[in-house]
Amino acid sequence: MTSQEQKDDNTLLVVDGHSLAFRAFFALPVESFSNDAGQSTNAVWGFSTMLAQVIESEHPTHLAVAFDVKGGTFRNEMLPQYKGTRDAAPEELLSQLPLIQDLLRSLGVTYIEKPGFEGDDVIGTLATMGEQAGFRTLVLSGDRDAFQLVDERITVLYPGHHFKELKHMTPDAIVEKYHVTPVQYPELAAMRGETADNIPGVPGVGDGFAAKWINEYGGLEGILEHADSIGGKKGQALRENIDQVRLNRKVNALVRDLDLGVEVGDLTFGDVDTDAAKELFAKLQFGERTRNRVLKAFNCMPVADAAQESTPDAEEEPDAVLDTVSTKDELMRWAHEHLVTVSGGREDPATTGAEEHGEQGDQQSGHCADDVAQSWILSAEGDDRPGRASCASLTFMSADGHAVILEASAFSQDDDDSLHEGVAAVLDTYASQAAVHGYKEHSHMLASAHLPLPQPVLDTKLAGYLVHPDFHPDSVERAAEHFLQIESPAESKSSSTQGAFAFDDETAEGNDEERRQHEELLLRRAGLVYKLARYLAPVIDERRQLKLLTDIEMPVSSTLSRMESYGAAIDGERLVNMRDQFAADARQAQELAWEKAGTKVNLQSPKQLQQVLFEDMGLRHSRKTKSGSYTTNAAALQDMYLKSVDNERANTFLGALLRHRETNKLKQIVQTLLDAVNPRDGRIHTTFEQTVAATGRLSSVDPNLQNIPNRNAQGREIRSAFVPGPGFISLLSSDYSQVELRIMADLSGDEALIEAFRSGRDFHKYVASLVYDLPVDDITQDQRSHVKAMSYGLAYGLSTYGLAQQLRISPAAADVLKEKYFATFGKVRDYLESLVDTAREKGYTETMFGRRRYFPGLKSTNRQARDAAERGALNAPIQGSAADIMKIAMVKADQELIKAGLRSRIILQIHDELVVEIADGEQEQATRLVKDAMEHAVEIAVPLDVSTGLGDDWQLAAH
């Protein structure tokens, strides 16, 4: 036998089980990987797909995985704190290690643990064994200690910044990166230390200096011999830490000659117990795709290889058949053949309207999964920004695997044979059974082509948001990656619908090929939506969120789409004047500040300000910012301003700085508004993000119209630039008072709080009279405001410390207030505690309408993270329920306005306020209608109080 040749073909892959599991755990969001039993699975998923990936790319013939064993090793005896940080591994990770081992066992992979030693030592030994047996050896590890093993025949595969992107650490690569040889690497590490393992190095010495010294003195021994001649702070630090460095070097040396009781030749793999593996994958609830990929990788042994490679891949994903239609008739025929449902007949579009009446039909009537089973996919590409939307193409993909792509030029309204009419008819008839990804965005794109889009059966973007409200994929591809673990080519991931492809540019060279590729991208995207729809629908059913989706979120999309395309009219001249005035004020303040500072310090640079304030002027710094520097925020400046009365220079500088901060900020806000005015209609079209805020609120971007100043007179002036547009007479502002508190009253069932709202009196005064046990008329302004702060603080999980700070009272006094408050409103305390308790138990919170938010952080071992999660869990159902109620109200108001045939229309939502543009003659009716919709959005134990105001601009509409 040519045994040497045989061995040359052999490749041994040695895997550091713990480090790989760690890397996977921290690289993948734990909240998006868990099965119904609540078991986290992100590390298992990452581990198995990573291993499959390496097997596919490196084709090892032998494989072994090393694990650490519980209990200390010889290293702990030398260095007690060794890997102290690792023992604090989160439970969510530790619980996955046995699963990984189960999986390896079912895949026929040898894994090795050696009590008293670390996985690293097992790896060192295995790698050495492999080398001696003449194997090419690969070490898959995220632990840099493994670098010392690297030589001509041993390569370390080391995860890069993105988990799964592996670097091949060869001797050359080590030298290139660290400027030392692999043999010298542990000497370098000994000086640098290893934070991940809780090993201190020489302070101030990093890779750079360590490498420099090693090269100067030939190695660690040389350095330590000449330690006295190394100058500077770093030399000093080195001398002070020589013992530590020596110890580090001993600790980080890997043992390479353990007796593991195995031979390299035994480490073959591929003897997969398919049934056991499939059972485990089912338990972990990994997708079919993951399962097949992993099984395939492990079955790909040379022996099994030849026998059955024929079929498995091809049938996995049948490509859709791309049909060609070029006339209205052809399109109609295609739609009738492929989009019509077979079973039970599709719902008549007329009956969808009837739903409005049977408002309180509260049962989970149908199943989303059933409706979606027959659905087809509608996907548009183009610009989805309101006010400048366009549509480049439309893709229809049917459930029976057919697809049509229509270019915009083919269905523009003026085309001869009315393909436009055909598309309109198809949408009118079949859209209600379509699934789309982004109903609102599609509405804009289609509206730009004069094609109305009725409510589809499912919006996968919204459904995905309900399923994981704190994950925001920015494209279909990202969503598919997240929910289905389907990887897409990088170039298609970035933009969601903004296809920059020019269909009509047919003269260019190589255009056919580009077109084909683009069509492929569109088909693949539609295919992903198809799969997302079929994955998400049953999840929505199982969580009973169908009504939340179809009766709240989807109609809200439709309302928002109208609001966005209306936009808000702007008095541009007024805005320009304000901008100039603010700019002049800011410049004046800046001049004065510069004069006092004696330097042209950039007032917008905290760093430069720190220099001037704390070093130049020698002012006392107050609080530190989280990164360690001293804050220059308004509160701190104000404080310093008040304390510097006897220092004219500093006092004037601070005053000028504060003025500059304020006016410059206002100038900046006004300028961004000006930049956002759409020249086509002189209006600002914001985009309301419906799938961003984890609590269920909307957010507003490009520009953000939900943070226009309102707290002081100067800033509030900006609101006067928001005016009724041509054809409208005034603006209506209608807002809820104390919604969140009212929700707390309802949900807690606290009789005293409910009564406080029902009484109709000044709420905070009334509550204060109960808390302090005094007649309402005797309540002082201080008492009222203290109780008010307490009430609002409740829903935020406010600490007594925070309350004390805000009210400028002692923590003890804050504590007394809190106790008095809860003595009066005991059920509120019970309720708030129950929120956190059930969140801890179930893993998520729920709003009045079943909107969920998950809080994995509640189980964190990190106190700060846990506290933050508790506050979140306290707040989410309250803020979220308020958001639900407002969404219901705005849909209702919108529909009622339309139904009444009014031209007045909602244009903005600011969490608890609606702004309505009022047409002449409709003031009273529209006001009544909107107020009514808000007040009666839901029936709860307390009245929903809504106050309204009409005015010539947004500021004047305030009340």
Added chain:
DNA sequence: CTTCAGACGTA
């Protein structure tokens, strides 16, 4: 050219 921190606007 992109990313981070710090600051600050809203409910």
Added chain:
DNA sequence: CGTACGTCTGAAGT
């Protein structure tokens, strides 16, 4: 050491 957001700016990374 109170929740939820978005935007601008300077500074430092690529």
